Each structure stands twice: as C-alpha cells, then as structure tokens.
Amino acid sequence: MASSSGSIDADVLASIRAASLEEAARLGATDASVRVEEIRSQYLSLRDASPETAMDDTELGVGLRVVVDGSVGFAATVDLTQDAAAQLARKAVGAAKVAALARSRAVELAPEPAHGQVEWSSPFQIDPTGVSLADKTALLADWSRRVLDAPGVSHVSARVLAVSELKHYADLAGTTATQRRVRVHPSLEAVTPDADGGFESMRTVAPPVGRGWEYLLGEGWDWASELEALPTLLAEKLASPSVEAGRYDLVVDPTNLWLTIHESIGHATELDRALGYEAAYAGTSFATPDKLGSLVYGSDVMHVTGDRTAERGLATVAIDDEGVTSQSFDLIRDGILVGYQLDRSTAAVAGYDRSNGCAFADSPLHTPIQRMANVSLQPAPTDGPTTEALIAGVDRGIYIVGDKSWSIDMQRYNFQFTGQRFFRIENGRLAGQLRDVAYQATTTEFWGAMEAVGGRSTYLLCGAFNCGKGQPGQVAAVSHGAPSALVRNVNVLNARAEAGR
C-alpha cells in the first residue's frame, strides 16, 4: 500500500526525527518518541439537500514525548523545521522537569523491543479526502432527495465525515513507522412533525468504518435499501404507541449494542481508569485490578475481546503511539473479567511484562494516552442463533435497532440508552414499532441477564469517531463488533413520562 510521506518532504521528516530524538537523548532522556502527523478531516452536511456546512481541515504538526529521570514531558508545535524540532526536545525536557517537582513516584514504561522500520496502511480503494466537494455534495443531495421526496418526510439532514491520517513515528529504541488510516462516517436523518407539536426522527444505522469513499458507493453496505426503507420506518414510528414503562426482554441489534459495549465494557476495562488516572475527568471503573480473574461481569455466554487488528476496525493499526505492535487479547471470558487495555506506563504500574498496544494520541499536538482498542462481544461459537431465532424466544419484549442517546456514570455502573427503532415483540414475533423507549440498567446486572448471543451471521462491526477522554480532551475512533443479543427483564423507561409529559 501507499508509503507516501504526504506533503512532508522525506528529508525534512528525517531531520525532524533526528534533531528531536538526538537533542532529547543529549539532555538525558531515557525514552523519547516523536510523531510527525498529517491529518486531513473533512465534514460536509446538507439540510434538505442543500449544503449547510463544509469543512476541510488539514492538521500538520510534530509532538515529542520524553522520559527524563522518571518524569514524562511532552511538547508540540506546527513549526516543522530542524531548529524547531531541537527546541521541542528542550521544551519537552523542561516540562518533564516541572512535573518532577511534584512527582510521588517514577514513571516507568513496560519494555518493548525495537521493531525496525514499519510501513502500514488501512485497506481502502478511494481516499475520501481526495473526492471533490462537488461529488460529495452531489451524492448526499441525491440521498437526501430520495428520502425527502417520500410522503411524510418534512426535513432531511445528511452528513459525512471523512478522515485520512498519516502518522510518522520514531523512537529512541529504534522503531520507525509510517502508517496511514482512512475512515468514513456517512449518515442521514429524516424528520417529521407529530400531532402534538413535537417530532419524530429516523436515522440510518450504517456504521462508521475503516474504508474509503467506496463505502458510500455501496461497498460493505446496502445504502439503496436502507434509504428506501427510511421513510416507511419513520411513518410507522410516528403512528406507533408510546411504550408502557416496565420490564421487558430485549433483543438488542449490534447497531445498538455496540454503544452499550463501548460504555459499559470498553471504558470499564481501560487500566488507566481502573487505576485512578482519569479520576478527575473521564472517571474510574468498578472493574478494579483486585477483581481481575474473579469479577462476574456477565453471563457465561459473554466473551469480550480487545484488538487493534480487526480488518477495517477504526482502532486498528500496525504499531501504537508508544512503538508497541498491535495485538488481540481477552477482556472477559465465560463472563469473568480476565484482562485490561494497557499502555506502557499503566502496564508497568500493574506489573504486566508488556503493553498490549493501546496508546494513542489523536493529534501530533497531544501526548499519547491509553485509548480504546476495538472491544468486541464475540458471537456464539458454532451455529449460533439468528436474530429472528432470538426474537422467537421472547413472549413480551422489544427489539432495539440503532443508537441514539447514551449516558453512563463515572465508574461505569448505571447506564441509559435509547435507539432509532424499537419493535414490539409479542409471542416471538415483531408487532409494530414503539416510541419513547429508553433502557436503564447497571452494567453487571445487564450483562448477567444476557441469555444468548447470536451467531456469526448476526455479527457486525459498528463504532464511533468521537470517543472522548483525557485532559486536554482527545477524540478517538473505535470499532466494536457485536452479534445480536437476548437480554432478559431489563428496565425500560418512557422518555416522555421522564420529561413529566
């Protein structure tokens, strides 16, 4: 695949790498890693088939992290010159010395061998950031009109986010890497007013993916069918009854379950959170290291993995931002907590031999921190049930498709999610839609009530571009694979009643 250095001249790149690392070493750094990155992000949104917002942003910069006498320092600049790179080393070492004044324990990085020169690219056919604005607008306008022309749709908003990321990494240990990642997230939402002054909406559930523009042309997703179905789904939802609050069996589609996995498992099994390093901001975790190997996270059908290797996964790379090669590992096996996502410093604190490669910085201007791998719930091993078979096992329940609102507490216990489409299940069959559904549970209670997971045929890699963590805030893209799942006896709220209406 492409090994181009983008708009950065190869000689300039080499001089920045050398100048920053050599100066850091000269100033006493025992570890130093430099990232020169070029990230092109484009956002286009249309309202009722007319362009509303178009952004085309290219971020180009260099960031250097050093470890000096057991303290970490980080400095970054958009000034890509050899002089600025050497000065960056002095600033990063200076920051480490400031941090050292209030350091209670030395920072250690778990060992990682040097990996020489690494070149990697995520698979894509058409770089989405190279597609002209006119072509992008034309495609979204066509999608919008198809939906807008259907009866009963009053407004349509369509948008696409496209990112092409080129990252040059080098460290004192001798690893250098050039990696390109491409991703797209298209979506379209139709809206129509209801009888009592409110409105209902229906959004596509196509996941964001590590693919190129070909995704919008139909590779990997049947857009034509989803767009065609949207107006009818919206009309049915508008005419549907408001849910009666109470306990229901839920069949949760992967397009909804991925977010529940993200919030209640993905973040809860980040070791930096479990150790208290995010206590002031993102929060901590109920799944503390003293419970490793014994915490009953969920039912025995629950097998959750972390990986940075999944094909087209949004968190997939060859090597992480601390020079650690990507891996795949168990987090929950037979319902028991068995692992964490690690970076090199948290791995060292907790006594692991090696990081499992979950360090990431969202920008050359931010320091790498532990970020989420692709955290996925595995489908039933052989001949697992279809979604229809799971639904057939429910007398009174709800089949939930697509994500919408999400919220969870800072220790990852209490969550509340809504969705796009809620189908009532009666005696094993779908019986029309419901409105105003929100489900609320405690993490271990929810996963403990998971009676069955669907088979491989129900498995879908979903995800998000906008996972937030860290101070200053960083945003990461991450995928979550999930099968459909049957969860018994879950507390369902009526969102309208919650608003006192």
Place this chain on the structure above:
Amino acid sequence: MSTTDTALVSAHDVVEAALAVPGGAGRVVLVLDSSDAELRFANNTTTTNGVRRTRSVTVVSIEEVAGGVAAGSATRSGVVDVADLVRTARDAAASAPVADDASALLSGTTDHDFSDPAAETDLSVLSTVLGGLPGAFDRAAKRDVVLAGFVEHGVVTTYLGTSSGTRRRHVQHTGSLELTARADGSRGTWAKVGTSDFAGVTLEQTEEDLARRLEWSAHSVELPAGRHPVVLPPAAVADFMTMLYGYAGGGQDAEDGTTVFSKAGGGTRVGDRLGELPFELRSDPAEPGIECIPFLAAEASGASTSVFDNGLQLERTLWVADGRLAALQYHRAGAQRSGVSAAQGIDNLVLELPGATGTVDDLVATTERGLLLTSLWYIRMVDPTSLLLTGLTRDGVYLIEDGRVTGAVNNFRFNESPVDLFARVTQAGASTRTVARESGEYLSRTIMPPLRIPDFNMSSVSPAS
C-alpha cells in the same frame, strides 16, 4: 510569559498574503495562533503534561456562480502555502451551489494592534499552582486522601482579514484549575476554578473548599430515586444552561420544528413565558470577568452561523428576558428571511435573577430537607422535543436537614429538561463566575446563580462513588 520564539511568520502577514492572491469575488482569511501549557495529576502524583504552539489558517473564498455567489473554505495548520490554500478554497466555492447564507462582506473595522505578534504562554503561568502541588500531595497522603486534577492555561490570538477591508485581532486567555479529592473508602468531591491569568488562584484555596466537603462525606446516607428538592450549585446550572444554549439556541432549527423552541403548527416560541421568575439569560463580549472575542470569526457556515458574517460586531444579547424566550440565533441572511434580528453565538453565558442575593450556603441554610449537588456528568439529550437531558450527579451529593448538611448521599441518574427548570425553579441566589463540569470544556466563561428546584427528577440510583 515568554516572547515568541517560533520560525512561523507573523500571522498578520499570512492574512495579507492570502488576501493578496488574485481572483474571486471576495475572501475572508482567519488565522488562529494558539499557545497552551497544561499539567495533569492523579493518585497524588503528576502524570501527563504538555506545552504546545499551534496555528490554523482558514481561507474562505467567495465566487460568483450561476444565480448568485457561493462560498468554499479550507483550513490548514502550521506553515501554510497560502496560494495553494486559496486555490483549494476557490475550487470548493466554484463547485458549490449558490449559498443560501450569502450577505455582502462587512467592511471597515481595523484594529490598531492588528500587526502585533501572537501572545504566548508556558508552564510558568501555572507556577503558583504547580508550586503548591508537593505540599498538597503530602497533606493528602497524611489524611488518606487521593487528589486528581488538571491545570491549564491557553491563549488564542485571532487575526481576521477580509477583502472588504476588515482587519481584526483579539487575544483571549483561558485557564482553569480542577481538583478532585477522595478520602479512603468515602465519596469524592470536586471543584473547578476558571481564570484568565491565575492571579490570586492557589491550590490551597481549592483544597480548603474540598476539605469541608470531605468532612460532610464522613457520614453516608442511602436515598432512593424519586423527585427530590435540590439546591443546584452554579456549576450544575452552568451545564444545564450551556446545553440549552447549544442544543436549542438555533432559530432555523426551531422554525424547522426540531427543537424545544419550535411552536406547534410552525414558527418559534420567542416571546413565550418559560417560568414565573423574571430570569435573564444573556451573552455579552464585554461581560466583566468573562470578556470574550467581540467579533464573529467563523471557519465554516452552520445553521445559524455564516462565513459571510465574519467580522460582525457581537453585541450584548438577551436570550431570555423577564422570564420569556427573547431571541434565537440567526445569521444575517436567515434573520432577513425570517424577519428577525441577526444574533450570533457568543463565547460566554450569564444567567441572572435580577435582585437575587445569597450563596449556595444561604440556600442550604433555608432548606428544611433536600439535596445539595456538586457537579453533573455525562449529560446527553434524550428527547429534543422537550430538551430532556439525562446525566448523573458526580463527586458530591449531600443531604440537607434543617438548614445544614448532615451527610453524603449516593449518586443518581437524572432525567430533566433545562426548559422545565425555568418553570419549576422557586429560588435563585446571586450569580457568580463558575465553570460547568462537562460543557465548561467548550464554554468556560459562565456566570450562574445557585437554584432551588423543589422536585428534581432523580430517575435511578447510581452505585458510582
């Protein structure tokens, strides 16, 4: 603060160079020079930190196309090839349809300091706070208390130039100190201070605030979900009001029928009374203590923001006046279509009940039984029709009995709408500078009162502590 030490050419020269590239019907050039310094700590030790110098250059090109004008823009960071950037923006405009937010570019205003260099900051600005950290960690460790937090200072220098003669420059300093404390085995607590220059900000002062709350936490009380009387501190009110401003502030969205301020049958609810008390919700670039950029600097258009309006002077705007919805946001073209005044989002927000006095402590002192909250977290929209938000209490829910705090209570998930809070609030205190725990990351300049809500909807208990 250090002087400039970068090889980047002066920002105003970048503006002039981009404006000098020939072609197009109009052009806007926006350069944001940023300098940041920050340090994080947790588990009574420093963790990550950073010092950072960035620049982003945006060119908005306006081109004549069949039937009108179109706009296109492109943004790049660092040392920018301006000719190439202008070309990219012009290409984007040439392939765009007629802009429905088009207005004539504003002309005229020139700031005398337009050619001044960008302001910079570094870790030395934080030295008083950082110097206090070793002592704070020592004191905490002796009491089995764990501290975590973040201290940051940043400065953004904005340079805006247009082909119609506008030359604006603005320097905005933003800083904060955030601190959480947790005693072994008990519930944690939190405080955050917003500041532009760290003058008078010390760690010891914030530590003292937290020490009192940790004492309250020595006694723990379990309470069930339900509708509870609560005292919302200014930081929690700031989160609700910022969400209201961000999610429901758009005029076009309201006209389209998709917000809580949409009128049944069409139009907006501007003029509707939201509650009995004569609250004022406003933004004003000149608001003392939370001054902010006084002109529009938009990299891209949005539902109520237009790149054509760049340089527009931002004026004091009342969003809610005398308890009634008074204004929604519109760009100039949208305002003209809807027959209303243009109003732009402004980078600060004030909620005030005229004549209200008293602090959080005063509200507590006049509470027979209720809950005092500290901060809110993970706030998300559940239903835009009512602006129903869900979220959690975080780092400090306290039981008030007979005018005093008697213990710490479990956390709750709430489901509440800030619009409904206007209808149900029974008392407000004096407004003070505060930073919202969650939305303060995006809008940190807020002045808010504490509020008494007699029936706050705690939907379920959260075991988090």
